[in-house]
Structures are given as structure tokens and as C-alpha cells.
Amino acid sequence: MSVRGTIVMVASASVTADPRIIKEAEALVADGWEVVVLAWDRARRDPERIERDGWRIERVGPEAAHGGGPRNVAKYWRFWAEAAARCVALAPDVIHCHDLDTAIVAVRARRRLPRLRVVLDFHELYRESRALPQGGLPGVIARAAARLVERTAIPKADVVVTVTSAHVAYYERLGARRVVLVENAPDLDRYTVVDRREDDFVVSFIGQKRWITGLVKLMQAIQPHPHLKALLAGGGTAAEEIARIASTMERIEVLGRVEPDEIPGLYHRCDAVYACYDASLGNWRTTIPVKALEGMACGLPVIVTRGTWIGDFVEQHELGFAIDPLDVAEVEEVLLRLSSDRELAREMGRRGRAIIEGGLNWAAAARRLTDAYRGLAGEAGPGPDVVD
Structure with missing residues (x-):
């Protein structure tokens, strides 16, 4: 297969812990593109250069802490400068920036490479997420800065990628020329149907631990019932505090950071998936939690937050329950319902x-992503941009 062109992806975190970026890179390589990923591995866990099957990861940016807030501003400037300079040196056909905090790299690189095509890949509504302070003067300043970046970068992008149809209109209002829906959806070959028939009932949360309150309520709901258990797996800014609290309770298993290849197997230890997030954040009201989709792929019922896009979807299709995750009694009620009616749980999972x-x-x-890239390469016949 002839090479269609070269892509430089930019990510503000370690790529080895981000299955979405890995899957996108692999899909594009399989479709004939050369891919280099510039990753800001802030904790310096990974080597400076990692060779993958047909693509590679290069580390850029200084050592820094996640969640550093204003203390990271200077380090962000250094990351943007280093990533832009490396992109210019590589002289790719396309720069593909993951999340809003890398969009400035595209703006800088295009000044030096006017023919550079730009893809902005938004995993979330950044300005309404926990990535930025939301309250007080710091929140006002941070959100205003994020909106400035949106208004500067989005109209200049050739393609904007989003993970949910609920965000399409948002990016169109900001001047996006073309929006392509690429859900963070599971691979059918990796996620197989669970058939667990044990006496205990295990509910899982597998992902980044950031919202302490919601996970504490889940743990509290489990305590009065000896047959209920929880598996809380993954890293995140709240991982240490969750582990400390869990150590004071019964039947709560906590695992730290897990590699992407370990995740499918963990679901086979579970009977239901807890995918609740803080609905006070606009990002979580409209996004699709990856773990909800993974649970569906494994044939498991899912528990999500009421008053959100995913909550309406789950209730409409009867895939599980939408709840108030701050109400311990309601969490407890749903877990007891699922554990006492296993056929109901299995039917929700089948749907x-x-x-x-x-x-x-x-x-x-992935087909929508590769079709969009073929359009950038001047090939006719891309598939539909957005599907419901």
C-alpha cells in the first residue's frame, strides 16, 4: 500500500494509557498513513521514544503534575513550544490534536507550515470539565481562556472530531467547517459477553478515579448487604483517597492504574457497571462514558447518572438504570434490584x-475517521460525517 501522507498527533498526556489515541493511530496506519504521536508524558513513566507497529510515540514537554492548575501554566507554554517545533521539523501533511489543550500547537505549527491540514479531536467539552477550575475567579479566567482558544482554533480546522452527537451543534456554532463523529466505542473482538453466575454480585467502576463523592456513595450502598461487592480499578487524581476510604469498608476491591489490555478481562469479574459522574459539569451531562459502552459490549447492565444524555439513552433502550448517584438509598435500591433479578440484568445486558x-x-x-482523512487527501467518496 502506498503511503497517503504523514500525520503528527499531539497529546497532553501519556499515550500508552489512552486507548482512544492508540486505536486511532492504528486505524490510520492500517489505512496507509504514517503516524508520529508527540506525547506530554508529564510523570515521565514512558521512554523518550516508543516504537509501535507501524508508528511511534515521542515524548515532548517538561516534567509536570496532572491537576497542577495555575502552577502548570508556564509548563504548558513549554509543551506547546516544543511540540510545535517538533511538528515543524517533521513537516507532516496533517496535525491531529487531541483535546483543546493541544490546539495551540496546531495554530503555531500552521504559521510555519501554511499547507498543514488540521484535525482537532475533542474527547470532551474541555471548558466544562474537571480539566479546568470551574468556580471563583480562577474558573472565570480559565473558562474564558478556553473559549478564546476554541474561537481561534476551531474555525481554522479542516476537520473537528467529536465523541458524541450531542456535541456536534456546539462545534458548529463555533465555526467548525466539518464535524465527524468518532465515538470512543469498544472493539467487538476485545470485549466479549460476560456469563458470570456466582452467588455474590459485583459492580465495577473501571476508569480514572476523579469524583470521590460518587464512588464513596457507591461503597456506602454496598456495606449493609453481604452479597454485594465492588471492584474499583484505575488511576486518577482521586485514586489514593479512594483507596484510603475503601480500606475502612468491607468487600471493596481497589486496583490502581490498569493497562488498556487488562480492562476487558476485568469486566468478566463483574455483574454490572457503574458509570456515574458529576452531572453538575456540563461535560458529563452530554458525553458518553467509555465504561458504559464497554459494559454494553460485555453484555452487562449499566448504572448511569439521571439527567444526562447517557441517562436518557439507557432508560430509552432499557439497558440498566439512571439514578441520582448522590442518593445512597437509590444506589442501594438499584443494586438490590439487579442482584435479586439476574434474568432482568442479563436481558438489559443483551440489549x-x-x-x-x-x-x-x-x-x-474508525471507518468515519479514515473516510475523513481520505477526504483530506483529496480522495472522493467519504462516508457520512455524523450518525445518530
Whole structure:
């Protein structure tokens, strides 16, 4: 296969812990592109250069802490400068920036490379997420800065990628020329149907631990019932505090950072998936939690937050329950309902798996990504940009 062109991806975190970036890079390599990922591995866990199958990861940026707030401003400037300079040196055909905090790299690089095509890949609504302070004067300043970056970068992008149809109109209002939906959907070959028939009932949370309150309420709901258990796996800014609290309770298993290849196997130890987040943040009201989709792919019922896009979706298709995660009694009630009626739980899981098999999977999402890139290369016939 002839090479279609070269892509430089930019990420503000370690790529080895981000399955979405890895899947996108692999899909594009399989479609004939050369890919280099510039990653700001702030904790310096990974080597400076990692060779993957047909692509590579290069580390840029200074050592820094996640969640450093204003203390990281100077380090962000250094990361943007280093990433832009390396991109210019590589002289790619396309720069593909993951999340809003890398968009400045594209703006800087294009000044030096006017013919550079720009793809902005938004994993979340950054200005309404925990990535930025939301309250007080720091929140006002941070959100204003994020909006400035949006208004500067989005109209200049050739393609904007989003993970949910709920965000399409938002980016169109900001001047996006073309919006392509690439859900963070599971790979059907990796996530297989769970058939666990044990007496205990295990509910899992597998992902970054950031919202302490929600996970504490889940742990509290489990305590009065000896047959209920929880598996809380993953790193995150709240990982240490969650582990400390869990150590004071019973039947709570806590695992730290897990590699992407370990995640599918963990679901086979579970009977339901807890995918609740803080709905006071606009980002979580409209996004699709990855763990909810993974749970559906594994044929498991999912528990999500009421009053959100995913909450409405789960209730409409009867895939599980939408709850108030701050109400311990309601969390407890749902867990008891699922654990006492295993056939109900299995039927909810079957409906979820059918939706994944019907098109809400990575193969379908990856085709939309590669079609968009073929359009950038001047090839005719790209598929639909957005699907419901």
C-alpha cells in the first residue's frame, strides 16, 4: 500500500494509557498513513521514544503534575513550544490534536507550515470539565481562556472530531467547517459477553478515579448487604483517597492504574457497571462514558447518572438504570434490584450488546475517521460525517 501522507498527533498526556489515541493511530496506519504521536508524558513513566507497529510515540514537554492548575501554566507554554517545533521539523501533511489543550500547537505549527491540514479531536467539552477550575475567579479566567482558544482554533480546522452527537451543534456554532463523529466505542473482538453466575454480585467502576463523592456513595450502598461487592480499578487524581476510604469498608476491591489490555478481562469479574459522574459539569451531562459502552459490549447492565444524555439513552433502550448517584438509598435500591433479578440484568445486558453489534462499535467509528482523512487527501467518496 502506498503511503497517503504523514500525520503528527499531539497529546497532553501519556499515550500508552489512552486507548482512544492508540486505536486511532492504528486505524490510520492500517489505512496507509504514517503516524508520529508527540506525547506530554508529564510523570515521565514512558521512554523518550516508543516504537509501535507501524508508528511511534515521542515524548515532548517538561516534567509536570496532572491537576497542577495555575502552577502548570508556564509548563504548558513549554509543551506547546516544543511540540510545535517538533511538528515543524517533521513537516507532516496533517496535525491531529487531541483535546483543546493541544490546539495551540496546531495554530503555531500552521504559521510555519501554511499547507498543514488540521484535525482537532475533542474527547470532551474541555471548558466544562474537571480539566479546568470551574468556580471563583480562577474558573472565570480559565473558562474564558478556553473559549478564546476554541474561537481561534476551531474555525481554522479542516476537520473537528467529536465523541458524541450531542456535541456536534456546539462545534458548529463555533465555526467548525466539518464535524465527524468518532465515538470512543469498544472493539467487538476485545470485549466479549460476560456469563458470570456466582452467588455474590459485583459492580465495577473501571476508569480514572476523579469524583470521590460518587464512588464513596457507591461503597456506602454496598456495606449493609453481604452479597454485594465492588471492584474499583484505575488511576486518577482521586485514586489514593479512594483507596484510603475503601480500606475502612468491607468487600471493596481497589486496583490502581490498569493497562488498556487488562480492562476487558476485568469486566468478566463483574455483574454490572457503574458509570456515574458529576452531572453538575456540563461535560458529563452530554458525553458518553467509555465504561458504559464497554459494559454494553460485555453484555452487562449499566448504572448511569439521571439527567444526562447517557441517562436518557439507557432508560430509552432499557439497558440498566439512571439514578441520582448522590442518593445512597437509590444506589442501594438499584443494586438490590439487579442482584435479586439476574434474568432482568442479563436481558438489559443483551440489549446493550445488540446496540454495540448494530453499529456503536470501533470498526464503524474508525471507518468515519479514515473516510475523513481520505477526504483530506483529496480522495472522493467519504462516508457520512455524523450518525445518530
